Amino acid sequence: MSSAVFSTSAPQGRPFAFDNENGAEVCPQPSQPERFAEARPPQRVIDAALPGAFFPGVMTDSRLASVTLASRLAVRPAPEMVSSGIAAMDELTGGLPRGCLTEICGPASSGRSTLMLSALAAATRRGEFCAVVDASDALDPQSVAAAGIELDRLLWVRCGENSHHAEYRVEQLLRVTDLLLESGGFGMIALDLGDLPPQTARRIPLTTWFRFRRAVEHTSTVLLAVERQSIAGSCSSLLIKLGSLKINMSGNRACNTGFQLSPTHAQLLSGIEITAELVRSRMERKPVGSAEIAFASKTAWAG
Amino acid sequence: MFACIFVPNFPVAAVFRAEPELRAQAVAIFEGKPPLEKLLAVNESAGRIGITPGMTKAQSELCSELTLRPRSPLQESVTHAALLDCAQSFSPCVEDAAADTAILDLAGMESLFGSLPEIARNLFRRVAELGLDGNVAVASNPDAAILAARGFSGVTVIPPGKESETLGSLPVEVLFANGSEGKKKEDEEQKESARLLATLDRWGVRNLRALAALPEVALSERLGQEGLRWQQLARGAASRTLVPVEAPAIFEEAIELEYPIVLLEPLAFLLNRLLEQICVRLASRALNTQQLRLTLELQNLAGVDPQLDTCGIPSESDASQGASQKAAQYFISGRQSKFCRTLSLPLPMLDPKLFLKLLQLDLNAHPPGAPILKIHLAAEPARPRSAQGGLFLPPSPEPEKLELTLARIAGLIGESRVGSLELLDTHRAEGFRMRRFVPEATQEKRSPKIGKPLEEKSAVAALRIFRPPLRATVTLENGQMVRVVCAKKKEVQGNVLWKAGPWRSSGDWWEREAWARDEWDIALQNAEGIALFRLVHDLLGGGWFVEGTYD
Numbered sequence: 001m002s003s004a005v006f007s008t009s010a011p012q013g014r015p016f017a018f019d020n021e022n023g024a025e026v027c028p029q030p031s032q033p034e035r036f037a038e039a040r041p042p043q044r045v046i047d048a049a050l051p052g053a054f055f056p057g058v059m060t061d062s063r064l065a066s067v068t069l070a071s072r073l074a075v076r077p078a079p080e081m082v083s084s085g086i087a088a089m090d091e092l093t094g095g096l097p098r099g100c101l102t103e104i105c106g107p108a109s110s111g112r113s114t115l116m117l118s119a120l121a122a123a124t125r126r127g128e129f130c131a132v133v134d135a136s137d138a139l140d141p142q143s144v145a146a147a148g149i150e151l152d153r154l155l156w157v158r159c160g161e162n163s164h165h166a167e168y169r170v171e172q173l174l175r176v177t178d179l180l181l182e183s184g185g186f187g188m189i190a191l192d193l194g195d196l197p198p199q200t201a202r203r204i205p206l207t208t209w210f211r212f213r214r215a216v217e218h219t220s221t222v223l224l225a226v227e228r229q230s231i232a233g234s235c236s237s238l239l240i241k242l243g244s245l246k247i248n249m250s251g252n253r254a255c256n257t258g259f260q261l262s263p264t265h266a267q268l269l270s271g272i273e274i275t276a277e278l279v280r281s282r283m284e285r286k287p288v289g290s291a292e293i294a295f296a297s298k299t300a301w302a303g
Numbered sequence: 304m305f306a307c308i309f310v311p312n313f314p315v316a317a318v319f320r321a322e323p324e325l326r327a328q329a330v331a332i333f334e335g336k337p338p339l340e341k342l343l344a345v346n347e348s349a350g351r352i353g354i355t356p357g358m359t360k361a362q363s364e365l366c367s368e369l370t371l372r373p374r375s376p377l378q379e380s381v382t383h384a385a386l387l388d389c390a391q392s393f394s395p396c397v398e399d400a401a402a403d404t405a406i407l408d409l410a411g412m413e414s415l416f417g418s419l420p421e422i423a424r425n426l427f428r429r430v431a432e433l434g435l436d437g438n439v440a441v442a443s444n445p446d447a448a449i450l451a452a453r454g455f456s457g458v459t460v461i462p463p464g465k466e467s468e469t470l471g472s473l474p475v476e477v478l479f480a481n482g483s484e485g486k487k488k489e490d491e492e493q494k495e496s497a498r499l500l501a502t503l504d505r506w507g508v509r510n511l512r513a514l515a516a517l518p519e520v521a522l523s524e525r526l527g528q529e530g531l532r533w534q535q536l537a538r539g540a541a542s543r544t545l546v547p548v549e550a551p552a553i554f555e556e557a558i559e560l561e562y563p564i565v566l567l568e569p570l571a572f573l574l575n576r577l578l579e580q581i582c583v584r585l586a587s588r589a590l591n592t593q594q595l596r597l598t599l600e601l602q603n604l605a606g607v608d609p610q611l612d613t614c615g616i617p618s619e620s621d622a623s624q625g626a627s628q629k630a631a632q633y634f635i636s637g638r639q640s641k642f643c644r645t646l647s648l649p650l651p652m653l654d655p656k657l658f659l660k661l662l663q664l665d666l667n668a669h670p671p672g673a674p675i676l677k678i679h680l681a682a683e684p685a686r687p688r689s690a691q692g693g694l695f696l697p698p699s700p701e702p703e704k705l706e707l708t709l710a711r712i713a714g715l716i717g718e719s720r721v722g723s724l725e726l727l728d729t730h731r732a733e734g735f736r737m738r739r740f741v742p743e744a745t746q747e748k749r750s751p752k753i754g755k756p757l758e759e760k761s762a763v764a765a766l767r768i769f770r771p772p773l774r775a776t777v778t779l780e781n782g783q784m785v786r787v788v789c790a791k792k793k794e795v796q797g798n799v800l801w802k803a804g805p806w807r808s809s810g811d812w813w814e815r816e817a818w819a820r821d822e823w824d825i826a827l828q829n830a831e832g833i834a835l836f837r838l839v840h841d842l843l844g845g846g847w848f849v850e851g852t853y854d
Contacts (some may be wrong), residue, residue: 086762108794109834113765113854128697129742136767140851141724141735143765151724155740157712158720161770176712183708185700185742194767194854220698247801247826247835267803269824272764272835272853297762299853 078283079237082187082222084115085122088295089240092278096188097237100282101213101223105230106242108194111274112226113138114297115242116190117147119224124150128187131155131180135166135173136195146300155186166200174208181215181223189216193227201231209235230279239280246273248296271298304409304419304463305445305545308390308430309452310382310437313403314344317382318372320434320580321558325370333360334374343374377557385433385584387550392587393426396547398445404452406445408545423458432583442466447539450511453477466539471512475503478511478533499526499533511537554592554682556580563602563674570675571663577680578655578662585684591651592682595658599642600677642671649741650702651685657703664710668718699742709740730810731818732839732850733768764853766837772848775838787827787838787849795836795849797827805840819843824853 081095096102096119106112116132123130130153132139137158145151157176160169173191180189193201209232216223225232230239248271277292310316314332319325329349333340340360354363363369383402390397393416396408409422416422423441430437440451440459447466451459454473461469479496502525508514514537522530535541556577564570574597585592646661700708712721722737773795778786784802789795804823811817819842826835835853840846 107831107834108767108852109854111762111764111854113767114762117765118762126697129699137720137770138767138851140766140768141726141733143763144724145726146763147765148763151726153742154723155709156722156724156737157716159716172716175715179708179711179715183700183704185698185705187697267801269764269803269835269853274762295762297764299764 080220081283082126083122085118086115086295088293089115089118089276092276092293093238093240093281094283096222096224097283098220098222099217100237101209101216101225101232101235102238102240103230103232103236104224104226104240104242105228107228109272110242111272111276111297112194112242113143113192114147114272114274115240115276116192116224116226117143117149118297119222120144120154120188120190121148123188123222124148124153126187127153129153129155129185130188130190131157131186132190132192133157133159133173133176133180134192135159135169136192137161138192138195142300155180166196167203170196170200170204174204177212178215181212181221184219184221186221188222188224190224190226193225193231196227198227198229198231201227201229204231206233206235209233236280237282239278241277241279243275243277246275246294247271248273248298268301269299271296273297304441304443305448306393306407306409306423306426306439306441307400307445307448307452308386308405308407308426308437308439309449310386310403310430310435311453311456312344312346313382314374314379315346316403316435316437317375317378319346319436320382320385321375321378321576322372323434323576325372328370329354329366329368330370330372331358331363332372332374333363335360340373375559377559381556382433382435384550384553384555385580386430386435386437387548388554388584388587389426389429389433391550392429392589393422396545397550398545399548399550400445400449404449406448406545408547409441420458420460423460427458429587434580442539444539444542445545446536446541446543450477450536450539453480461539467512467515467537470537470539471510471515473511475500475508475511475514475537478514478536499529502526552588552590552684554581554584554590554684555679556681557677557679559677560675563676565674567663567666567670570666570678571659573678574662574680575655575659577678578658581680581682582653582655582658585653585682588684589687590684591653591687593648593651593685594683595646595648595662596681596683597644597646597662598679598681599644599671599675600679601640601642601671601673602676603640603673640673642673644669648706649739651688652703652706653687654703657707660707661710664714668714702742705740705742730808732820733770766851767854768851769849772839772850775847775849777838777840777847784823784825784838787825787836787847789849792849794829794831794834795827795852797829799825800828800833801826802838804838807842809842817843822850 079097079099081097083090084093084096104112104115120130120132125148130149132154134157137160139156139158144154157180159172159176170193173193177189177191180186212223213232213235225236230236230241247269273294273296275292275294315330318330318332327348329346329352331342331345331349331354334343335341338361342354342356342358342360342363344356345354349369352366352368354366354369360371363371379402386403386405387397387399390405390407394407394409394412396410398406400406409419412422413419416425419441423439427437427439430439438452438456438459440448440455440461442448442451442461443463443466447461447470450470450473451461454470454477459469479500503514508517514534517534519531519534522534526533532541558573558577560573564573581592644662644665646658646665652658709721719737721740723740725736725738727734727736769792773789773791775787775789775795777784778788784799786798787796802823802825804825805821806823807819807821809817809819812819821840821842823838823840824835825838826833837850837853839848839850841848
């Protein structure tokens with residue numbers, strides 16, 4: 001960057017950052033008043049590096065000619081965000097980014113599948129085609145229908161049977177995902193690794209996730225990974241952690257830890273309250289850190 | 304105006320179409336019953352080394368450079384069908400004059416396809432695309448066009464009124480070559496032609512100009528009405544009505560192999576050739592295909608009964624689930640068995656590379672199980688799909704790419720394990736079936752409402768299913784369950800903190816697969832925390848199962 005030329009961290013007597021090794025064109029050291037010029041606003045500093053400015057020696061360097069000025073760098077557009085189908089979640093994350101990898105992690109019964117199906121339902125309602133690559137063959141068709149997913153628009157890939165080794169199923173999942181990403185045209189591809197043991201899921205090389213991220217980049221596909229623990233590292237643009245469970249029962253008040261050992265027969269599971277935490281977000285102007293929300297899901301029969 | 308397409312040396316041309324690599328070699332086609340086989344047709348290279356039609360096969364075998372092929376009626380019929388397709392692609396009014404000859408009426412075609420020479424050149428190019436070396440002639444009447452096509456190689460356009468002048472240089476034998484080389488002539492007809500030709504030869508009439516110049520009355524006195532007809536033909540003045548045929552929409556290609564193929568790789572080369580030929584034919588008729596039927600004639604190996612080889616036969620469960628649109632069949636005919644595969648496509652397509660890949664994947668999953676002697680490929684024609692994508696519609700997978708992707712995934716994980724869901728009208732657990740994922744049809748059916756806000760639905764708690772259900776040991780105290788232990792899954796065990804139920808359901812009691820069960824929703828305290836499960840008590844079998852977890 002051109003602003004680095006004026007770095008005051010360069011020691012006295014040493015060439016500046018873009019000076020060549022031969023020292024054929026040594027940049028003049030700024031005098032004391034000029035060194036104070038660094039305190040000026042950055043725009044003025046950049047202007048100083050434009051042709052015809054004070055340091056002709058710097059601009060005659062052929063390597064500098066190919067350096068793009070920071071002011072002229074193309075700003076990478078922020079990814080388009082789509083609804084996850086849950087208003088509270090959209091408020092927290094700003095939605096799910098297209099062309100990026102989003103991780104949803106949490107223990108069993110933390111609402112991962114609920115969130116995944118909700119996002120898929122929202123995508124199919126938008127008229128998009130979606131795919132679920134199911135490593136554990138755990139998708140419940142009744143839940144899919146109850147979530148409001150248009151079944152015609154959902155491709156379900158059931159990797160392996162549960163009798164197979166988890167490694168074998170993971171391998172199938174990765175190969176199928178590669179094929180689907182290569183095929184293109186899907187609005188959302190959800191990878192369900194939720195039932196895999198964390199030690200197996202962690203064996204997926206980081207390069208695989210990087211490849212997926214590159215494959216999905218510049219496309220309109222939302223790549224969603226549901227897992228117990230975050231495994232994609234920095235390859236994921238959004239990391240949502242789902243947490244504690246709170247059961248809503250009809251006829252009773254919501255209870256968290258104070259379960260009754262002998263409930264009445266009139267108990268009915270009417271929903272689950274889910275706590276979501278935004279662990280990481282690469283989206284602009286989004287909070288990074290533990291921003292938390294809670295939202296409730298209801299069972300299909302709760303009405 | 305009429306155009307005629309003529310394929311000289313038709314039996315050889317048919318073989319060349321199936322085996323293009325033979326074009327550079329000396330080839331002779333023989334027919335007859337062993338050991339009396341005789342050469343029927345030879346190509347130019349064979350003629351140069353002294354091989355002529357009529358030689359016995361034993362004689363010709365003395366020449367080591369010569370490649371001999373048996374006459375293939377199947378190839379000839381397929382080539383004839385391709386020739387008619389080619390003619391039909393230019394004019395709806397086509398006469399099937401002979402196996403090697405097709406005549407088409409060009410009236411009114413100039414406004415569509417350009418001038419007559421342009422049409423003739425396009426016809427010639429289209430015939431070449433079919434893998435045939437044909438002659439194309441355009442004249443004002445069908446017979447003149449036939450004679451010109453038989454007599455002149457390449458493209459010939461005879462302007463109206465110039466027929467006699469143009470045809471004059473042709474030898475009189477052209478007239479008697481009428482009828483196909485591919486068809487058997489009646490012996491009497493052949494003798495009559497030979498007698499007439501000998502007579503003309505005695506008169507010193509060698510070409511059509513000489514025949515056309517003979518006095519009509521004297522010719523009629525000597526040769527009768529037949530002689531006058533020949534003279535009219537020689538003058539290019541004969542006129543008749545075209546007898547159009549409706550070319551059947553049958554697109555089939557076949558190859559008979561000299562040696563059986565064992566590996567799938569060489570089979571792919573042959574399939575590629577057949578697919579390209581079929582696609583060219585379909586394209587010439589502005590058609591696509593939605594179904595490909597591949598029939599392989601297999602060598603019946605001693606001791607191997609293809610019926611016992613189940614690798615190509617889909618399981619009953621597959622068939623009942625209806626996930627696979629492909630069907631394999633074995634059946635025995637005589638000493639050879641046939642292996643059939645049907646490739647059904649969700650949409651009409653026309654891409655030979657895609658078809659080849661799909662067939663390869665299918666054959667990899669379902670190998671024939673015996674050496675292949677004959678390949679027969681048929682395409683069911685279908686109208687090309689007409690779909691216009693909207694600028695503001697969400698993207699959808701490209702059908703061709705998606706089909707290939709689905710075939711690859713099916714090859715990876717099994718055909719029955721990929722597709723879209725269809726719920727069945729039952730309360731039984733797992734009441735669903737997989738069906739083919741077809742994105743295009745649904746897109747047409749339900750296009751998204753642009754501009755209308757999507758209604759936000761509250762999230763529905765999802766269940767994650769354990770397939771198969773996990774057998775559990777339930778500890779009861781005073782009739783109440785207090786602890787659930789699942790040996791297979793460590794996470795599914797702990798004290799019951801909360802439960803709701805039971806809910807009893809049953810069904811299909813009138814069938815063998817009757818079911819009855821009680822369901823509970825339970826919360827278990829385990830090492831990770833609290834988790835919600837669905838517990839099922841099978842009332843008929845008597846076991847306890849954890850069916851899934853609420854997540």
